[in-house]
Amino acid sequence: xxxxxxxxxxxxxxxxxxxxxxxxxxxxxxxxxxxxxxxxxxxxxxxxxxxxxxxxxxxxxxxxxxxxxxxxxxxxxxxxxxxxxxxxxxxxxxxxxxxxxxxxxxxxxxxxxxxxxxxxxxxxxxxxxxxxxxxxxxxxxxxxxxxxxxxxxxxxxxxxxxxxxxxxxxxxxxxxxxxxxxxxxxxxxxxxxxxxxxxxxxxxxxxxxxxxxxxxxxxxxxxxxxxxxxxxxxxxxxxxxxxxxxxxxxxxxxxxxxxxxxxxxxxxxxxxxxxxxxxxxxxxxxxxxxxxxxxxxxxxxxxxxxxxxxxxxxxxxxxxxxxxxxxxxxxxxxxxxxxxxxxxxxxxxxxxxxxxxxxxxxxxxx
Numbered sequence: 001x002x003x004x005x006x007x008x009x010x011x012x013x014x015x016x017x018x019x020x021x022x023x024x025x026x027x028x029x030x031x032x033x034x035x036x037x038x039x040x041x042x043x044x045x046x047x048x049x050x051x052x053x054x055x056x057x058x059x060x061x062x063x064x065x066x067x068x069x070x071x072x073x074x075x076x077x078x079x080x081x082x083x084x085x086x087x088x089x090x091x092x093x094x095x096x097x098x099x100x101x102x103x104x105x106x107x108x109x110x111x112x113x114x115x116x117x118x119x120x121x122x123x124x125x126x127x128x129x130x131x132x133x134x135x136x137x138x139x140x141x142x143x144x145x146x147x148x149x150x151x152x153x154x155x156x157x158x159x160x161x162x163x164x165x166x167x168x169x170x171x172x173x174x175x176x177x178x179x180x181x182x183x184x185x186x187x188x189x190x191x192x193x194x195x196x197x198x199x200x201x202x203x204x205x206x207x208x209x210x211x212x213x214x215x216x217x218x219x220x221x222x223x224x225x226x227x228x229x230x231x232x233x234x235x236x237x238x239x240x241x242x243x244x245x246x247x248x249x250x251x252x253x254x255x256x257x258x259x260x261x262x263x264x265x266x267x268x269x270x271x272x273x274x275x276x277x278x279x280x281x282x283x284x285x286x287x288x289x290x291x292x293x294x295x296x297x298x299x300x301x302x303x304x305x306x307x308x309x310x311x312x313x314x315x316x317x318x319x320x321x322x323x324x325x326x327x328x329x330x331x332x333x334x335x336x337x338x339x340x341x342x343x344x345x346x347x348x349x350x351x352x353x354x355x356x357x358x359x360x361x362x363x364x365x366x
Contacts, residue, residue: 030066035093055273080198100181116314121243152277157238160215161231177213183240219288
């Protein structure tokens with residue numbers, strides 16, 4: 001008994017001694033840093049805002065509390081669409097947003113999120129990580145004093161909510177519609193009056209009749225916003241967002257001052273948080289869609305003439321921007337070459353598999 005007591009005391013003493021020696025070393029290797037982070041989104045949108053929460057939590061836990069980031073929802077420090085400027089001018093050290101909200105600053109920012117008839121989620125990840133995507137986006141963001149990181153993807157989005165059915169292309173004429181990025185410009189060529197409205201203002205605008213139609217994300221978020229209560233017709237696919245990447249922005253000055261292992265931690269944490277976001281949507285969109293339909297939502301596919309007109313208008317707009325902007329053209333050509341090279345494989349492998357399985361499951365239930 002005395003021997004065990006002695007060993008226990010000796011062991012605790014050794015641990016205490018080790019802690020006393022290593023604590024200063026740990027503090028030097030992991031300096032105490034506190035950042036502020038702003039988001040375009042709010043807690044009312046769990047998959048989107050939740051990715052930022054996951055990111056902050058992982059940073060703090062992995063650094064044993066030495067590196068902490070306080071997260072602020074849209075509007076608490078800056079407006080939802082003020083993330084780019086806030087990070088660039090160091091009002092905050094980092095932020096979460098979707099880059100196509102800054103279409104007005106430079107249309108090429110849309111390639112960091114989504115463009116009409118662009119890459120799907122896995123193709124986007126491949127372009128960013130194995131293609132030239134991240135390199136080109138880093139070059140694009142550098143003059144804004146931002147280091148960007150992919151931080152999740154919503155997957156292919158829906159085509160939005162409409163008060164009246166869209167039976168032909170003519171039914172789009174004169175519609176006032178909330179959308180973002182390139183989609184608004186393309187839709188305007190098709191007769192739509194586009195409006196870019198922050199997430200928090202979407203429902204009241206649709207409810208009051210300020211908007212005739214709204215597109216946001218997909219079933220999970222659209223259900224949360226209650227859009228089905230004020231618009232009956234739900235269309236697919238969101239041809240302007242074959243995927244939609246969300247990004248982490250970090251001010252380049254504060255980023256460059258971080259220890260290398262903190263820089264690596266930012267990359268790892270944003271990747272993990274992003275994976276969780278995409279998994280959240282993939283796991284829960286189907287059940288949210290079933291609830292929406294049970295509540296009276298009319299699910300419809302866009303008519304072929306609408307899809308064809310959108311494809312044609314998108315290509316005209318791309319050419320216009322390429323003709324007048326060499327920077328846009330550089331990114332566009334790389335992005336679309338990657339799309340054209342990967343689509344055949346996806347069509348042969350996953351497309352055929354998904355189509356067969358969908359038909360087989362439907363037939364098995366008859």
